[in-house]
């Protein structure tokens with residue numbers, strides 16, 4: 001019989017950060033993860049022939065979020081800043097810029113009220129082309145349905161980004177997965193126990209006592225549990241929580257959809273200064289290079305409802321992407337230049353069930369409800385529980401994990417110490 005005080009569910013960056021902080025504070029922590037790896041939506045591959053790792057989940061450090069930068073530095077990882085030009089292609093030719101009007105529209109988001117972004121666009125009576133491009137930008141960036149995402153949350157997000165220079169973007173040279181691996185190492189070094197390939201199926205709880213049932217029947221018992229299950233997993237009811245909690249907040253938020261594809265070529269056929277390319281093409285409308293790194297790879301992206309235009313079949317997606325790039329660059333030899341193609345389907349992934357969350361109109365307060373502890377027993381973390389306007393990001397998830405750990409430690413300091421007799425056993 002093994003003693004445990006706290007069970008943390010999910011070894012994405014939120015769960016790892018929470019587990020590490022709790023373990024380093026002297027708690028006995030078990031961290032259970034469904035996958036056979038840590039990192040969750042941080043997923044990196046290193047294809048032969050590509051000097052730069054390829055990210056299949058999060059790629060950018062958005063802006064200069066202090067907690068994330070400090071952690072990257074502690075882990076000895078290096079970042080480099082995205083550079084280059086934003087190009088647009090209107091179906092026949094390249095045009096410089098073209099997003100300025102869209103950014104002006106976003107700067108004019110209403111300070112009061114909360115309505116869907118589409119409703120706002122209709123009221124603003126913008127020229128059709130600008131409205132469509134701005135809608136596409138909002139849907140792509142937030143993986144959201146513009147008919148649902150709320151202007152209040154977009155405004156909150158913009159304010160939050162301004163505080164951290166969110167218009168700048170950085171990449172982790174060694175790969176984002178190294179960050180998760182580093183935190184996992186620190187967690188284990190502090191005495192934490194990490195259990196991979198251990199999907200949780202059921203959580204039965206009452207104040208001060210939680211039974212966590214794993215696939216295969218094994219049961220963990222603890223006084224407190226930190227749940228970092230992605231919103232898509234919570235919404236699907238894939239883990240039964242008895243009695244149910246936070247049902248309204250869980251259904252009020254939305255899990256976004258996105259498809260991304262990275263193509264590694266044998267040579268670069270675009271101008272070295274091209275950073276982002278916005279096209280009218282389907283299924284992937286936005287492309288970006290590794291600029292200023294000269295790695296010959298392009299990543300294509302589509303987010304929101306248009307994600308459904310992307311074929312679920314990998315080969316069909318690759319062929320459609322090559323055809324559309326061929327049209328944009330006037331090339332018919334791209335298939336021959338392709339070295340490898342990389343994609344992870346986050347919508348079909350049972351442990352994420354979507355890309356990342358957003359707040360629909362009327363649901364701005366839902367993440368704060370998620371972040372409230374339940375009877376000093378259940379604590380929620382994960383990007384969807386961020387209350388600082390940074391939903392859907394690595395730093396938002398990291399912050400939420402640190403916040404949940406502080407909540408647990410705070411309740412312990414108030415005398416509600418987890419029972420030392422909490423334990424692990426098999427039915």
Ligand SMILES: Cc1cc2nc3c(=O)[nH]c(=O)nc-3n(C[C@H](O)[C@H](O)[C@H](O)COP(=O)(O)OP(=O)(O)OC[C@H]3O[C@@H](n4cnc5c(N)ncnc54)[C@H](O)[C@@H]3O)c2cc1C
Nearest residue numbers: 010012013014034040041058059060200351382383393394
């Ligand atoms: C394609 C894509 C691109 C992105 N790009 C960026 C970007 O450029 N910059 C950025 O900042 N953010 C980006 N994000 C968002 C970022 O990846 C997430 O916000 C962040 O990684 C979420 O961390 P988390 O710990 O909240 O969740 P997760 O990383 O999803 O961790 C949750 C963990 O719970 C586990 N789990 C699920 N079900 C169970 C179960 N039943 N039992 C046990 N464990 C379970 C999962 O396997 C997972 O490991 C992107 C996301 C995607 C999908």
